[in-house]
Amino acid sequence: MKGRLNNRRNGDRLFSAVLLIPILVLSIAFILIPIVESIFLSFQDYGSKNLISGKPGVWNNFENYKDLFRSGKIIPSILITFKFVILVVLIQFIVGMALALILNSNIKGARFLRSVMMMPWIVPTVISALIWMWIFQPQYGIFKYFVSVITGGAVTDFAMLNNPQTALWGVIIAALWKLTPLMTLLLLAGLSNVPTDMLEAAKIDGANAPTRFFKIIVPYMSPVIKVSVTMSIIENFKQFPLFWTMTGGGPNDATQTLAVLSYREAFVSFDHGSGAAVTTIWLVLMILVVWIFNIAFPKEEMD
Amino acid sequence: MKKQKSKNKGGKILAVIVLIIVFIFLLFPLYWMILTSFKTNMEAFRFPPTFTIKNPTIQSYKSLFTVNNDFFTYYINNFIISGLVTVLTLFVSILAGYALSRYNFKWNKFLIAAITAAQMFPVVSRLISLYGIMSRAQLIDTRAGLTFALTATLAPFSAMLMTSFFDGIPREVEEAAYVDGAGRLRSFVNIALPLTGSGIFACGIYTFLQAWDDYLHAVTLIQTDELRTLSAGIALRYLGELSYDWSLINTISIIGTLPMLLIFFFFNKYMVKGLVSGAVKG
Numbered sequence: 001m002k003g004r005l006n007n008r009r010n011g012d013r014l015f016s017a018v019l020l021i022p023i024l025v026l027s028i029a030f031i032l033i034p035i036v037e038s039i040f041l042s043f044q045d046y047g048s049k050n051l052i053s054g055k056p057g058v059w060n061n062f063e064n065y066k067d068l069f070r071s072g073k074i075i076p077s078i079l080i081t082f083k084f085v086i087l088v089v090l091i092q093f094i095v096g097m098a099l100a101l102i103l104n105s106n107i108k109g110a111r112f113l114r115s116v117m118m119m120p121w122i123v124p125t126v127i128s129a130l131i132w133m134w135i136f137q138p139q140y141g142i143f144k145y146f147v148s149v150i151t152g153g154a155v156t157d158f159a160m161l162n163n164p165q166t167a168l169w170g171v172i173i174a175a176l177w178k179l180t181p182l183m184t185l186l187l188l189a190g191l192s193n194v195p196t197d198m199l200e201a202a203k204i205d206g207a208n209a210p211t212r213f214f215k216i217i218v219p220y221m222s223p224v225i226k227v228s229v230t231m232s233i234i235e236n237f238k239q240f241p242l243f244w245t246m247t248g249g250g251p252n253d254a255t256q257t258l259a260v261l262s263y264r265e266a267f268v269s270f271d272h273g274s275g276a277a278v279t280t281i282w283l284v285l286m287i288l289v290v291w292i293f294n295i296a297f298p299k300e301e302m303d
Numbered sequence: 304m305k306k307q308k309s310k311n312k313g314g315k316i317l318a319v320i321v322l323i324i325v326f327i328f329l330l331f332p333l334y335w336m337i338l339t340s341f342k343t344n345m346e347a348f349r350f351p352p353t354f355t356i357k358n359p360t361i362q363s364y365k366s367l368f369t370v371n372n373d374f375f376t377y378y379i380n381n382f383i384i385s386g387l388v389t390v391l392t393l394f395v396s397i398l399a400g401y402a403l404s405r406y407n408f409k410w411n412k413f414l415i416a417a418i419t420a421a422q423m424f425p426v427v428s429r430l431i432s433l434y435g436i437m438s439r440a441q442l443i444d445t446r447a448g449l450t451f452a453l454t455a456t457l458a459p460f461s462a463m464l465m466t467s468f469f470d471g472i473p474r475e476v477e478e479a480a481y482v483d484g485a486g487r488l489r490s491f492v493n494i495a496l497p498l499t500g501s502g503i504f505a506c507g508i509y510t511f512l513q514a515w516d517d518y519l520h521a522v523t524l525i526q527t528d529e530l531r532t533l534s535a536g537i538a539l540r541y542l543g544e545l546s547y548d549w550s551l552i553n554t555i556s557i558i559g560t561l562p563m564l565l566i567f568f569f570f571n572k573y574m575v576k577g578l579v580s581g582a583v584k585g
Contacts, residue, residue, distance in 0.1 A: 012406050015487045019402035020414065022395045023458055030433060030455035031421050037432035051435055099325055102318045113326070115571050120329050122563045124516045126534035127556045130542075131332045134339065134549055140348045142335060177332065180325075182578075189579040209314070238425040241518040245538055259427050266431045267523065279428030286423060 035283075042276035050272075057273060064277035073253075073261060074281065081257040081282075084168060085236045085289075088175045092232055093225075095176070096183035101213075103184070104191045114188070121181040129245035132174040136160040164254035167247050171255055174242050179235065183228055190224025191217070226297055230290060237286050258282040339553040340364070347549050363550040367558065374555060376529060377536030380446075382562075384521075384532055385514040387450045388457065392510045393503060395458045400465025401491055405474070415466075418459040426456060430523045437524055444526045452520050457513050461506050464577060468502030469495065505577025508570050512563060533559055 042064055044057030068074040099117070103110045120128065135143050138159035147158040160170040194217050202212050218225070240259040243249060249256035249264060256264070258278055266275025339347050341359045367374060403411055433452060434443070442448030476498075477490040485493070496503075518534035525531055531539070537559065541552055567574065 011487065013408060016402040016406035016408060019398040023399040023418075023462055026395060026451065026455040026458060027417070027421060029436070030452055031424065031429060034429035034432040034436060035424055037435075038428055041432060051438065095325060098321055102322050105318070107318070107322075113322075115568070117326070117329060118567065118571075118575075119333060119564070122512070122567045123333075123556075123560050124518075124534055124563070126518050126538055127559050130537070130552055130556050131336050134553065135332060135335060137547075137549070140350050140352065140549075142352050145351050177329065181329065185575065186579065234423050238427075240425075240427060241534070244518075245542070259425060262427050262431075266427075272431050276428075276431050279425065279431070282425060283428055286425070290423065 038276040039280050041273055042280045044273050046271075046273040046276070048270040048272070060273070064271075064274045065281075067274060068277055068281075073256075074278065076253065077256050077258050077261045077278075078281075078285065080168065080255065081237065081259075081285075084172060084175075084239070084257060085233060087172055088179070088236045089229060089232050091172075092176055092180050092183050093229060096180050096187050096228075099180070099184045100187035100191055101217075104188060114185075117184060118181045120177050121179070123178065125178065125241040126245050128174055128178045129242050132170065132177070133161065133246055136170050138162050161247055162251055164252045167251055167254045171239075171242050171246055174246065175236060175239060178242075179232065183232060186224060186228040186231075187221070190221040190228075193224070194220040222297070230293060233289060233293065234286070237282075237289070258285075336553045336556050339550055340557050342550055344548060344550050363548075363554040366551060367554050371541075371551065373528070373540060374536070374558075377531050377533045377540075378558070380530060380536075381515060381533035384446060384449055384453070384517075385511050387446070388453045388514040389507050389511045391450060391454045392457050392461050392514075393507050395454065396461035396465045396506065397496070397503065399458075399462040400469050401495060403462070403466045404469035405477075405491075405495075415463075418462060421459045426519050430519065434523060443524060444530065446530060449520055449524050449530075449532075452524060453514055453517055456520070457510050461510055464506045464509070465499070465502065468499045468506070471502075472498045501573055502577065504570070505573040508566060508574050509577055511566070512574075515563060 041057060043059060043062065045060040045063065046057030049055070050057050103114055103117075123131070135141055136159070138144065138157075138161075141160075143160060144156075144158045148154075148156045160166050198216055199212055202216060207215070238259065239257070240263065243255055243257055243260050244263065247255040249260040258281070262275045262278035262282065264275075265278055266272050338354075338356060340363055341356055341361065342353075343358070343360050343362060346353060346356065346358070403415065437443040437448045437452070440448070442451065472495060477494050480490040480494050481487070516534070517532065518538065521532040521535040522538065525535065528536075528540075537552075537555055541548075541555060
């Protein structure tokens with residue numbers, strides 16, 4: 001009897017391993033090896049010559065990293081990336097939460113609004129960039145027109161993406177437009193877990209709206225909030241197509257995030273070693289941020 | 304009591320105002336895109352801009368179909384790649400999802416952690432060495448190479464999604480079949496698989512949408528113009544430095560978004576369900 005059970009267990013093991021082979025092969029070949037290799041490359045002098053001739057790179061004693069700090073490229077990039085991530089995630093969460101709360105109340109047409117709301121999320125990222133570039137267009141853009149109307153004609157040459165002071169905001173607006181719907185959708189799903197009888201009881205007991213929100217809604221939603229905010233942090237940390245299409249990192253490197261910097265180093269200057277060094281720093285920072293976020297907001301057990 | 308009521312009313316008005324502002328923000332750009340595509344460039348470049356069209360024209364649609372029809376090469380390529388990636392991703396993630404949901408081995412925990420981590424890694428960080436790997440494997444500048452790279456990127460999330468769908472199906476049915484002498488493969492394919500039909504569908508649509516959106520893989524791994532996909536093609540061909548043909552670009556934007564919009568409005572329910580359960584449980 002025991003032998004038969006063991007047999008079954010071994011069979012299970014084999015079967016499950018076979019099912020996992022395809023995803024393992026793909027992930028090892030195209031995710032794990034590239035990541036490990038790019039960490040190695042970051043310590044080497046490795047350019048497109050090496051790529052073409054297949055000659056291995058040469059260890060260069062942290063020169064890629066030192067260069068990034070010496071040239072003063074990396075620190076601004078880190079700061080811009082953080083500014084972008086923090087602003088987008090924060091605004092996205094506040095707007096998404098407000099929208100979710102409103103759509104969750106018995107307002108007329110909420111179901112219809114919910115599907116219409118998702119439309120920007122469906123638009124491919126590069127196309128979203130184009131839509132906003134046209135809105136921000138420096139000569140004929142509608143945004144310039146709005147600004148001149150709102151300021152009463154005082155500002156007539158507002159060029160969002162061409163001004164180092166405002167260019168990042170241009171990309172932030174496009175990112176918010178594209179990503180807020182998904183945040184709202186996830187938060188709406190979380191809101192449906194909040195027991196309505198509890199909210200009713202609190203209301204009768206005289207708890208005002210902010211109290212109900214922070215004492216009942218937020219605790220019940222915390223797993224969903226955590227997942228959606230983590231997703232949003234990762235997503236925005238990785239953002240590349242919006243930047244590359246809308247500003248290319250300019251003007252004056254004002255929007256050169258780590259994603260843009262690494263792409264520029266690796267595929268524009270063809271210094272793969274330097275590009276890999278940027279991505280390694282980027283990777284470490286991202287892991288740190290997600291880790292700190294997980295410590296700051298521990299998983300609460302809800303019963 | 305009366306005071307409470309008026310306060311409620313104030314809250315409701317505030318809610319409606321917020322709703323209107325947010326929806327204008329979300330929808331106006333789409334309206335503006337559609338409007339511009341029906342304008343002539345003469346009218347599109349008028350300042351102050353016109354909010355309705357005096358003489359709507361399908362000139363840029365015509366020019367897209369006749370003069371600028373390279374666009375359709377990219378468009379068809381995008382369908383081919385997204386289709387291939389969806390099929391391959393589904394295959395890989397259904398197998399993995401079933402294994403992770405049904406069998407409890409020590410390696411599962413490790414694999415799930417690895418899969419979650421894999422989603423975090425920025426694509427740019429992999430592309431540098433992926434470019435080299437693809438060159439060595441003779442897969443650079445081929446549809447196969449792009450398909451594999453994209454599948455590897457998208458499969459982890461899909462596998463998590465499929466795991467949560469299989470978790471939702473009671474095990475007992477398969478147990479019974481197993482006792483009746485059905486093999487593992489048969490109880491997987493004949494019993495569990497049909498029960499997750501809608502989950503597979505949701506997962507497929509989501510994967511297609513993500514593959515359709517790819518820009519970075521295509522722009523790095525593909526060099527031949529005939530093989531380029533939509534986003535890369537648009538960015539490389541139609542975004543010249545100065546001479547923007549904005550009605551054409553807006554027309555391209557509409558045609559490029561249309562398939563996704565149709566898919567979304569037809570299968571809204573499945574997609575939302577899939578996404579939410581995958582993200583919230585996974």
